[in-house]
Amino acid sequence: xxxxxxxHRGSLRANxxxxxxxxxxxxxxxxGSAEQLALHGEELPTEAPYLHAEALPDYDHGPHVADxxxxxxxxxxxTDIIATQEFDIERAALLRERFDLRGxxxxxxxxxxxKWEMKRAAVAAGIPVAAHALLRxxxxxxxxxxxxxxxxxxxxxxxxxxxxxxxxxxERELAGWIAAAQLTDDRGEPGWLVEAYVDxxxxxxxxxxxxxxxxxxxxxxxxxxxxxxxxxKGRVDIALDTADPLARRxxxxxxxxxxxxxxxxxxxxxxxxxxxxxxxxxLCEAASRAGGAGVRDVQxxxxxxxxxxxxxxxxxxxxxxxxxxxxxxxxxxxxxFTKRPGVLRALPDPAQMPPGVVKYxxxxxxxxxxxxxxHSGDFLxxxxxxxxxxxxxEARIREVERWFTAGLAIG
Numbered sequence: 001x002x003x004x005x006x007x008h009r010g011s012l013r014a015n016x017x018x019x020x021x022x023x024x025x026x027x028x029x030x031x032g033s034a035e036q037l038a039l040h041g042e043e044l045p046t047e048a049p050y051l052h053a054e055a056l057p058d059y060d061h062g063p064h065v066a067d068x069x070x071x072x073x074x075x076x077x078x079t080d081i082i083a084t085q086e087f088d089i090e091r092a093a094l095l096r097e098r099f100d101l102r103g104x105x106x107x108x109x110x111x112x113x114x115k116w117e118m119k120r121a122a123v124a125a126g127i128p129v130a131a132h133a134l135l136r137x138x139x140x141x142x143x144x145x146x147x148x149x150x151x152x153x154x155x156x157x158x159x160x161x162x163x164x165x166x167x168x169x170x171e172r173e174l175a176g177w178i179a180a181a182q183l184t185d186d187r188g189e190p191g192w193l194v195e196a197y198v199d200x201x202x203x204x205x206x207x208x209x210x211x212x213x214x215x216x217x218x219x220x221x222x223x224x225x226x227x228x229x230x231x232x233k234g235r236v237d238i239a240l241d242t243a244d245p246l247a248r249r250x251x252x253x254x255x256x257x258x259x260x261x262x263x264x265x266x267x268x269x270x271x272x273x274x275x276x277x278x279x280x281x282x283l284c285e286a287a288s289r290a291g292g293a294g295v296r297d298v299q300x301x302x303x304x305x306x307x308x309x310x311x312x313x314x315x316x317x318x319x320x321x322x323x324x325x326x327x328x329x330x331x332x333x334x335x336x337f338t339k340r341p342g343v344l345r346a347l348p349d350p351a352q353m354p355p356g357v358v359k360y361x362x363x364x365x366x367x368x369x370x371x372x373x374x375h376s377g378d379f380l381x382x383x384x385x386x387x388x389x390x391x392x393x394e395a396r397i398r399e400v401e402r403w404f405t406a407g408l409a410i411g
Contacts, residue, residue, distance in 0.1 A: 033059035205254030238333030348407020
């Protein structure tokens with residue numbers, strides 16, 4: 001019997017590791033986030049195949065999490081580490097290297113996690129990126145603005161979920177950000193980057209690498225700004241049509257990024273790409289994990305499997321059912337509503353839901369007091385919608401948006 005340590009930040013209900021590991025002679029040791037369990041209203045699992053499960057506070061950034069993980073590795077004779085969430089990627093890689101376990105190691109984990117190293121790797125490979133600089137002191141930001149003008153984007157070097165990302169459009173906003181910023185991170189290193197603001201569309205390329213080869217890869221396009229997560233409109237994100245020339249260009253761009261950044265034999269990826277008004281492609285960010293929000297569900301609709309599950313199974317040597325790499329047979333997209341403050345008084349009747357919805361989730365109950373969104377993944381409701389092509393999918397999404405907005409009462 002082997003023992004697998006699972007590091008996990010989010011909902012366990014959405015990530016049923018026990019089912020994912022069916023067919024593997026392994027017990028699971030789980031180390032999770034106390035805050036996330038409370039947020040999702042979930043309890044630690046106690047039944048087989050879980051051998052041990054515990055949750056820690058300050059999971060995202062606390063150094064005690066890696067220390068406790070190391071203790072569990074020794075105590076239970078852990079033979080594999082599974083990590084599928086952004087905050088766990090580098091942490092797990094360092095532990096694998098320390099204990100000589102298979103899976104992603106720090107050399108590629110850092111490139112996908114540390115935005116400064118990411119930009120350096122992209123530039124070295126000839127992959128276009130926006131002008132950027134590491135902020136070691138406040139003068140670095142003022143010098144950057146002097147050379148590139150406003151607006152600029154300040155972002156945490158190892159951030160996630162758009163937390164802390166700031167678009168600085170005026171001298172007043174610039175001065176306010178400088179006055180409030182703590183430029184060093186908890187490692188004592190420069191913790192922030194500044195980038196030139198890119199005017200254009202934001203697309204993303206998602207998929208999986210299995211057995212060292214790209215198994216799935218397809219681009220989608222956001223119709224909203226990720227950093228503006230407190231807007232009140234529906235946030236729409238739809239896969240591109242197979243006949244769209246931009247889809248082919250983005251696919252090739254994603255392949256270049258994967259070739260330059262590398263990675264383990266089995267992993268999901270999420271690559272964000274700016275498309276400028278003149279058609280230039282610029283890398284925004286890349287991650288060696290599945291996309292957040294409903295990206296996993298869109299990928300499941302496009303290709304028939306969960307992009308988080310299959311890399312986990314293959315890492316442990318388990319079989320998966322998949323076809324040779326192909327284009328999607330339908331088009332899918334997501335409609336997201338982030339939380340807004342107030343008492344949730346009413347939701348629309350699901351029996352009246354328009355056609356095309358393959359998944360609908362709400363994240364608050366009628367009568368509950370809701371706080372404002374704290375990050376880009378803090379949702380009130382989420383929909384996955386399919387269509388025959390992008391136009392059909394978007395028309396269905398807009399119909400769902402009207403239905404949901406008309407039936408929503410909060411305030």
